[in-house]
Amino acid sequence: MARVLTAKGAATRRRILEGAAELLRRNGTAGVSLELICQTTGSSKSQLFHYFPDGRAELFCAIARFEADRVISDQQPHIEDLSTAESWRAWRAAVIARYVEIGRYCPVNALVVELSRTGPEAEGIVLDMQSRWHTLMTQAVGRLQAAGGGCRHVEPEAAASVVLAAVQGGASIYQATGDFVHLERALDGVLSYVGVA
Missing domain, CATH: 1.10.10.60 (Homeodomain-like)
Structure with missing residues (x-):
């Protein structure tokens, strides 16, 4: 208890x-x-x-x-309402702004690279965070398509994988180099992929 x-x-x-x-x-x-x-x-x-x-x-x-909760909460409230091109652009701006705020020390990378290796319980927390985030982004792409926006041929589940890979990959390069351009371009690629660029 x-x-x-x-x-x-x-x-x-x-x-x-x-x-x-x-x-x-x-x-x-x-x-x-x-x-x-x-x-x-x-x-x-x-x-x-x-x-x-x-x-x-x-x-x-x-x-x-703590870090897993931050990964999701840092994308609020945008991640709950990604049904228009404008809301996707606002989400992108919020992700960039959050990395400007926290600097080169990424909670996602801390989870995936460091904490997931400290034991089975921590690994389970990391896997759960990835699953929750993937589900939220799958639902987001589905909402966009249901509202008549975005690329109709894009599978929501596949698009969610692209989102997670783009954010984590762009954040990793930013963390290593201090250069935002890769994260910004990765997120621009996400917007193009889902059809809201």
């Missing part, structure tokens, strides 16, 4: 989680020790183990959930 935290406790746990997630995005799992997390977040070891009793493994699973 999940513990109920006070408002202060929930805020402390979130502070540790956000700090640890940022460290992981910057350093990878190998570069994130419990000591560094405590130092960076201004927490004690006893606090860390209070909120994450199983230590590193539990913390990494919590980071995976």
